[in-house]
Amino acid sequence: MRETVSVALPGREYDVVIGPGLLGDAGALIAPLLRRKRVAVITESRVAALHLEALREGLAAKGIAMSALKLAPGEGTKDWANLQRCVDWLLDEQVERGDIVVAFGGGVIGDLVGFAAAVLRRGVRFVQIPTSLLAQVDSSVGGKTGINARQGKNLIGAFHQPSLVLADTEVLGTMPKRDFLAGYGEVVKYGLLGDAAFFDWLEAQGPALAAGDMAARIEAVRRSVQMKADIVERDETEQGDRALLNLGHTFGHALEAATGYSDRLLHGEGVAIGCALAFELSARLGLCPQEDPSRLRAHLVQMGMKTDLRDIPGDLPEAEELLRLMGQDKKVVDGRLRFVLARGIGQAFAGAEVENEQVLALLRDALG
Numbered sequence: 001m002r003e004t005v006s007v008a009l010p011g012r013e014y015d016v017v018i019g020p021g022l023l024g025d026a027g028a029l030i031a032p033l034l035r036r037k038r039v040a041v042i043t044e045s046r047v048a049a050l051h052l053e054a055l056r057e058g059l060a061a062k063g064i065a066m067s068a069l070k071l072a073p074g075e076g077t078k079d080w081a082n083l084q085r086c087v088d089w090l091l092d093e094q095v096e097r098g099d100i101v102v103a104f105g106g107g108v109i110g111d112l113v114g115f116a117a118a119v120l121r122r123g124v125r126f127v128q129i130p131t132s133l134l135a136q137v138d139s140s141v142g143g144k145t146g147i148n149a150r151q152g153k154n155l156i157g158a159f160h161q162p163s164l165v166l167a168d169t170e171v172l173g174t175m176p177k178r179d180f181l182a183g184y185g186e187v188v189k190y191g192l193l194g195d196a197a198f199f200d201w202l203e204a205q206g207p208a209l210a211a212g213d214m215a216a217r218i219e220a221v222r223r224s225v226q227m228k229a230d231i232v233e234r235d236e237t238e239q240g241d242r243a244l245l246n247l248g249h250t251f252g253h254a255l256e257a258a259t260g261y262s263d264r265l266l267h268g269e270g271v272a273i274g275c276a277l278a279f280e281l282s283a284r285l286g287l288c289p290q291e292d293p294s295r296l297r298a299h300l301v302q303m304g305m306k307t308d309l310r311d312i313p314g315d316l317p318e319a320e321e322l323l324r325l326m327g328q329d330k331k332v333v334d335g336r337l338r339f340v341l342a343r344g345i346g347q348a349f350a351g352a353e354v355e356n357e358q359v360l361a362l363l364r365d366a367l368g
């Protein structure tokens with residue numbers, strides 16, 4: 001039950017290995033990349049308590065020594081202070097240019113540690129060992145790394161591809177349900193953006209996947225990663241097609257900013273709500289039939305996920321303020337928002353210009 005997806009970027013090809021029990025084999029899988037038998041692992045306390053020993057043992061099985069830095073869990077860790085902490089620690093550990101840094105955790109750790117590796121000694125190689133569903137299906141692949149700024153989400157960062165990704169689907173067994181379902185928001189995104197058959201499959205298999213069915217988990221990770229790899233191979237630095245992976249994010253990132261990157265709204269929850277809004281906007285603009293946003297919402301409800309602005313606890317700012325926050329989106333051109341919209345499920349397209357009034361009307365209706 002092991003799958004491998006290759007990301008074929010010229011000169012920087014790497015494998016994404018997917019399946020149960022990979023932590024135990026981490027030493028064998030990482031050893032070919034090493035010049036000396038040691039790695040510096042950066043993780044966070046929740047993941048460390050559950051899985052760091054298994055990783056240590058897996059590395060030790062091939063005589064690889066491991067030192068570890070444990071950060072605090074949560075989105076707040078993706079900041080300047082923790083970037084500095086990572087870089088300081090890696091320098092204190094005398095990590096050389098030829099060494100490997102390991103990011104062991106969810107998307108927060110992957111983004112932060114990948115960025116630290118990108119700037120350390122002007123770039124050292126790193127391995128992603130994603131432990132959350134979101135990180136396995138999305139953030140560990142494709143090389144977007146970075147931290148959040150006061151002004152908005154992921155505004156400081158670099159493209160820095162990992163040298164290897166090990167997605168051990170067994171570690172997903174310890175994920176809290178809410179975090180797991182947030183990651184499912186990105187899985188649904190893949191069906192919506194370019195693969196209607198995958199969306200059909202998720203409608204049928206989503207509940208089994210959430211209940212822990214290993215074959216379903218491996219299949220969901222494999223299909224998502226394969227789609228991401230195909231897109232990243234075509235457009236590594238988001239000059240065109242890669243923006244498809246941003247479906248739902250213009251809304252989602254603004255909502256994360258509006259809720260202070262707190263646990264009122266997790267990234268994947270914002271993406272799911274953002275996808276619902278993007279489909280609703282597409283239907284209002286006559287781009288897709290109204291059945292599509294309805295079908296999407298029905299599936300999110302079936303999975304027990306948030307679908308609406310009204311599902312976010314606490315007060316949200318008014319529509320005008322949400323639109324202002326959306327203005328920090330990296331797809332903005334000449335000060336104007338560009339949306340990823342859809343002509344139907346599995347048929348997203350990037351670069352859509354929409355009048356502010358139409359976005360405001362949608363947001364006002366959604367805020368109720």
Ligand SMILES: NC(=O)c1ccc[n+]([C@@H]2O[C@H](COP(=O)([O-])OP(=O)(O)OC[C@H]3O[C@@H](n4cnc5c(N)ncnc54)[C@H](O)[C@@H]3O)[C@@H](O)[C@H]2O)c1
Pocket residue numbers: 044046047050073074075078105106107108109111131132133134135138139140141142143144145154171172173174175176179182183186267268
């Ligand atoms: N670089 C990219 O392409 C990309 C793509 C998507 C999302 N992201 C970023 O990823 C972040 C969200 O990632 P996330 O949802 O993994 O968040 P996260 O890293 O905060 O992990 C979610 C929660 O799950 C816990 N956790 C992780 N693995 C676990 C396990 N195996 N068992 C028990 N608990 C576990 C963590 O401690 C945390 O509380 C956001 O910052 C988002 O911007 C980046």
Ligand SMILES: O=C(O)C(=O)C[C@@H](O)[C@H](O)[C@H](O)COP(=O)(O)O
Pocket residue numbers: 138142144153154186238242243245246249330
């Ligand atoms: O890999 C990509 O490209 C994505 O857009 C994937 C997203 O799921 C992810 O959240 C990404 O970090 C968002 O990128 P950003 O450029 O909008 O910050």
Ligand SMILES: [Zn+2]
Pocket residue numbers: 138186249267271
């Ligand atoms: Zn995302």
